[in-house]
Amino acid sequence: MSDSTAAPSSHRWRFPIRINLEPRLKEPPTWYPILITLIALVVALVMGGIMIAFVGGDPIRSYLHIAQASFGNIGVLSDTFVKATPILFTSLACAIAFRMRLWNIGAEGQFIMGAFGASAVVLTPLLPENTSPWIFIPAMMLAGIIAGALWGFIPGFLKARYNVNEIISTLMMNYIALSWVNFWVFAVWTEGGFQMSRKFPTAAWLPRLLDYAKMAPVLRGLTTHLGFVIGVVAAIILWFIIFRSRWGYEIRLMGDNPRAAQYAGINIARNTILVMMVSGALAGLGGMSEVTGVIHRLQSAPLAAGYGFTGIIVAWLSRLNPLVIILVSILFGALLLAGREIQPSGVPKMIQGMILVCLIASDFFLRYNISIVRTGKEA
Amino acid sequence: MTNEMTKASIKETSQPLMVEMRGIIKRFPGVLANDHVDFDLRQGEIHTLLGENGAGKSTLMNVLAGLYRQESGTIYVKGREVDFSSPRDAINAGIGMVHQHFMLVPSQTVTENILLGLDKPRFRMNLAEYDQIIADLGKRFGLEVDPKAKIWQLSVGEQQRVELLKMLYRGAQVLILDEPTAVLAPVEIEGFFQTLRSMVKEGKSVIFISHKLQEVMDVSDRVTVMRKGKVTAPGLITSQTTRQELAHQMVGRDVVFHIDKKPVVPGEVVLKVEDIKCENDKGLPALNSVSFEIRSGEILGLAGVAGNGQRELAQVITGMRKCTNGTVWLSGEEICNHPASFSIQRGLAYVPEDRTHEGSSPNLSITDNVIMKNYRKHPISNGWMLNVSEAVNFAEELKNAYNIIAPSIKTPVRMLSGGNLQRVILAREISGKPALIVAVQPTRGLDVGAIEGVQRLLLAQREAGSAILLVSEELEELFALSDRIAVIYEGNLMGEVHGENDLDAIGLMMTGTPLEQIRKGGTETNV
Numbered sequence: 001m002s003d004s005t006a007a008p009s010s011h012r013w014r015f016p017i018r019i020n021l022e023p024r025l026k027e028p029p030t031w032y033p034i035l036i037t038l039i040a041l042v043v044a045l046v047m048g049g050i051m052i053a054f055v056g057g058d059p060i061r062s063y064l065h066i067a068q069a070s071f072g073n074i075g076v077l078s079d080t081f082v083k084a085t086p087i088l089f090t091s092l093a094c095a096i097a098f099r100m101r102l103w104n105i106g107a108e109g110q111f112i113m114g115a116f117g118a119s120a121v122v123l124t125p126l127l128p129e130n131t132s133p134w135i136f137i138p139a140m141m142l143a144g145i146i147a148g149a150l151w152g153f154i155p156g157f158l159k160a161r162y163n164v165n166e167i168i169s170t171l172m173m174n175y176i177a178l179s180w181v182n183f184w185v186f187a188v189w190t191e192g193g194f195q196m197s198r199k200f201p202t203a204a205w206l207p208r209l210l211d212y213a214k215m216a217p218v219l220r221g222l223t224t225h226l227g228f229v230i231g232v233v234a235a236i237i238l239w240f241i242i243f244r245s246r247w248g249y250e251i252r253l254m255g256d257n258p259r260a261a262q263y264a265g266i267n268i269a270r271n272t273i274l275v276m277m278v279s280g281a282l283a284g285l286g287g288m289s290e291v292t293g294v295i296h297r298l299q300s301a302p303l304a305a306g307y308g309f310t311g312i313i314v315a316w317l318s319r320l321n322p323l324v325i326i327l328v329s330i331l332f333g334a335l336l337l338a339g340r341e342i343q344p345s346g347v348p349k350m351i352q353g354m355i356l357v358c359l360i361a362s363d364f365f366l367r368y369n370i371s372i373v374r375t376g377k378e379a
Numbered sequence: 380m381t382n383e384m385t386k387a388s389i390k391e392t393s394q395p396l397m398v399e400m401r402g403i404i405k406r407f408p409g410v411l412a413n414d415h416v417d418f419d420l421r422q423g424e425i426h427t428l429l430g431e432n433g434a435g436k437s438t439l440m441n442v443l444a445g446l447y448r449q450e451s452g453t454i455y456v457k458g459r460e461v462d463f464s465s466p467r468d469a470i471n472a473g474i475g476m477v478h479q480h481f482m483l484v485p486s487q488t489v490t491e492n493i494l495l496g497l498d499k500p501r502f503r504m505n506l507a508e509y510d511q512i513i514a515d516l517g518k519r520f521g522l523e524v525d526p527k528a529k530i531w532q533l534s535v536g537e538q539q540r541v542e543l544l545k546m547l548y549r550g551a552q553v554l555i556l557d558e559p560t561a562v563l564a565p566v567e568i569e570g571f572f573q574t575l576r577s578m579v580k581e582g583k584s585v586i587f588i589s590h591k592l593q594e595v596m597d598v599s600d601r602v603t604v605m606r607k608g609k610v611t612a613p614g615l616i617t618s619q620t621t622r623q624e625l626a627h628q629m630v631g632r633d634v635v636f637h638i639d640k641k642p643v644v645p646g647e648v649v650l651k652v653e654d655i656k657c658e659n660d661k662g663l664p665a666l667n668s669v670s671f672e673i674r675s676g677e678i679l680g681l682a683g684v685a686g687n688g689q690r691e692l693a694q695v696i697t698g699m700r701k702c703t704n705g706t707v708w709l710s711g712e713e714i715c716n717h718p719a720s721f722s723i724q725r726g727l728a729y730v731p732e733d734r735t736h737e738g739s740s741p742n743l744s745i746t747d748n749v750i751m752k753n754y755r756k757h758p759i760s761n762g763w764m765l766n767v768s769e770a771v772n773f774a775e776e777l778k779n780a781y782n783i784i785a786p787s788i789k790t791p792v793r794m795l796s797g798g799n800l801q802r803v804i805l806a807r808e809i810s811g812k813p814a815l816i817v818a819v820q821p822t823r824g825l826d827v828g829a830i831e832g833v834q835r836l837l838l839a840q841r842e843a844g845s846a847i848l849l850v851s852e853e854l855e856e857l858f859a860l861s862d863r864i865a866v867i868y869e870g871n872l873m874g875e876v877h878g879e880n881d882l883d884a885i886g887l888m889m890t891g892t893p894l895e896q897i898r899k900g901g902t903e904t905n906v
Contacts, residue, residue, distance in 0.1 A: 245764050249747065249754055257740040263699065263729065264751045265720020 040362035070334030084333025089286025090311025106170025108308025109177035114284025115291040117147025119298035148284015156276025160269035196299035206293035227289025403452035430605035444476035445469030475546030592890035626886030645674035649846035654705035665691040680861030688870040726814035741793035746774040798829025
């Protein structure tokens with residue numbers, strides 16, 4: 001009998017309450033996931049605060065400092081947007097791939113390749129220096145998109161054709177991309193032996209707010225560039241694709257249940273390649289925007305700053321919703337910008353990591369009902 | 380051979396009891412898998428546990444092997460009450476189970492697999508010594524395998540021997556074998572039975588789970604039949620029973636419930652299956668020249684124990700599996716080996732067996748699930764965009780028409796009950812006014828009310844002129860709905876009958892006797 005089976009343990013002292021977990025059978029109300037996400041964020045910040053206190057800082061002052069240094073005035077706000085732009089692109093790249101459960105860890109490499117493609121237009125040179133910006137910029141965008149898409153196509157094709165794990169292949173492709181750009185920067189396009197190319201002609205720069213300071217003096221010194229606008233537009237288009245288009249429906253279906261998708265007559269192999277290419281193209285466009293909007297020359301160090309990996313965090317934090325990604329990448333841009341004022345690398349990265357861990361853990365609360373049971377009552 | 384067994388079995392009824400299970404109850408969410416089950420096993424006998432899939436045989440044996448714990452009831456091993464909390468306890472008491480799916484490490488050798496998890500050898504692995512021990516053990520029981528071979532190099536039959544050796548090496552006195560012949564080729568089966576007999580001669584006792592009557596008659600001393608969680612025939616001596624009797628106990632009859640079935644005059648031939656063959660996931664033949672026809676307004680029931688090719692047949696017709704021979708015609712057009720979308724466009728509807736993994740997309744909403752087949756068509760498709768308001772209207776319409784009970788059409792379908800999820804799938808499939816419906820186990824796991832709802836929907840489709848292929852293990856359901864019933868066994872159609880008067884014939888066909896042979900047998904088969 002069940003009583004006798006419980007017998008040996010009944011002699012032992014038992015904790016008076018027990019936590020009971022049951023898979024949720026009903027959808028929680030709409031506010032619930034938002035609340036849980038916010039709580040996860042707060043928990044992460046508190047844990048980050050404890051760590052800051054451990055290393056001898058004042059957590060509250062540090063956070064206030066972060067807030068001020070990123071949203072305090074229009075100047076730093078503009079800098080925040082500049083920092084947010086590359087993250088915005090890489091997060092969108094991750095979001096569309098993750099929607100189909102393609103774990104594209106290679107936004108980093110696709111981003112670098114996009115920057116390379118755009119730079120090649122100037123440095124090869126494919127277009128003469130005195131080309132009008134109206135031709136220059138679209139050509140560079142196109143080159144960035146093509147280079148990024150190519151870097152997405154390779155792992156996509158390998159996955160579709162030979163079932164090569166895309167996590168490994170995209171990760172490895174990151175190193176290839178970095179080495180490839182390093183080669184060009186060191187050996188071919190080097191400027192006087194430095195690890196960078198020459199500066200691009202201004203016709204190949206993305207327009208910035210400060211370019212219009214003559215018309216509106218308020219804009220003086222603001223470095224936010226057109227890339228941010230392109231990113232926001234891309235996010236809106238991506239939202240429409242995912243939630244309102246036939247293709248987006250297919251992507252969501254394949255991501256959730258490939259067998260059902262196959263039965264609905266969707267070609268999974270073809271779409272694997274397509275989605276990887278679009279994902280790569282978005283990251284590539286981000287690389288183009290960074291190289292033509294901020295760096296203005298090809299140089300590997302500022303490109304390989306981990307935007308592709310931050311994009312993974314942001315995409316998850318936004319629950320793969322492109323519109324939410326706009327907001328979250330601005331938040332992360334702020335963290336990057338202001339974090340740099342606290343410490344060049346350690347603490348801000350750590351806070352990012354904690355946010356991701358808390359967020360993934362919070363998913364558990366969406367899937368399970370948690371109740372506390374008194375153990376005494378049960379038997 | 381059968382005569383020898385007869386003598387042996389009579390002698391063995393006097394042997395002492397090895398295992399005694401009394402009043403075992405085991406419940407799973409929504410199912411009573413074992414309902415006051417009694418079972419006993421004597422030393423040196425082969426005792427078969429016979430029953431259809433889902434009868435509770437495996438559950439009972441998993442309780443005995445320490446994998447599950449019974450809610451109530453007692454187990455005695457050699458007269459002593461035992462209480463297993465893990466398979467390790469069971470093996471210490473001398474009970475070992477070989478599962479249908481082997482639990483071996485492919486990259487390791489036979490010896491390594493057998494020693495895995497044991498206390499000895501402790502640190503220094505003197506494998507050569509153990510290789511010899513295992514080779515000797517194998518020779519003694521007729522289970523020869525090369526101890527140095529890696530598991531992945533072995534055939535399925537050899538892997539099974541390794542599983543048996545694993546249990547014997549651990550000192551098992553009682554061996555539980557869960558459908559051991561399912562993975563063997565016909566030529567291997569006789570050899571396997573020899574092994575069983577030699578093990579019994581060495582004093583081991585064997586419990587043999589099966590649903591194949593011929594094997595049961597060939598190899599076992601006694602047989603216990605289970606149906607729907609209960610024992611219907613306890614410990615019959617095999618030589619004193621007949622196949623008919625066992626088949627009858629296995630399929631049985633419950634309360635007959637009738638739902639109104641209007642007479643429909645069958646129309647044109649909608650589905651014509653001609654001589655098809657195909658392979659299963661393991662690359663073994665699954666269908667062997669199957670041919671039949673279904674006319675519009677007609678339901679053909681396909682009876683058979685699960686795993687005899689029903690799933691593969693449904694997949695070939697729906698284009699989800701390649702067929703290697705023969706053709707399938709849908710309304711005069713060949714649909715064999717075309718992508719699934721090809722036959723969908725030509726009026727095929729499919730209600731798959733696996734509702735959550737094949738039939739629906741669990742995390743997407745009801746709306747997203749019901750448009751799965753018509754999102755490419757106007758009005759839901761609007762160029763490359765989806766017309767969301769049309770999709771919502773369509774979903775609302777279906778939700779009302781098919782009584783889908785859900786908080787809203789935005790609810791992810793994983794939140795729905797089995798009956799409601801099945802309604803979502805049926806709504807999607809039927810709303811396209813299909814010419815042919817292939818429904819595999821459409822009522823499995825549903826409660827009574829939901830079952831009736833689903834059955835009424837299928838009958839309504841029949842009256843509307845669809846041809847329906849109904850694959851089911853529930854004979855009641857087949858009798859209630861079908862116009863004709865065909866029986867499949869190991870990829871062969873055994874014959875076709877018309878209704879419940881032929882119950883015993885169906886039972887025999889399900890266990891491997893072709894209809895012609897039953898008819899020829901005449902007097903003997905009329906139970």
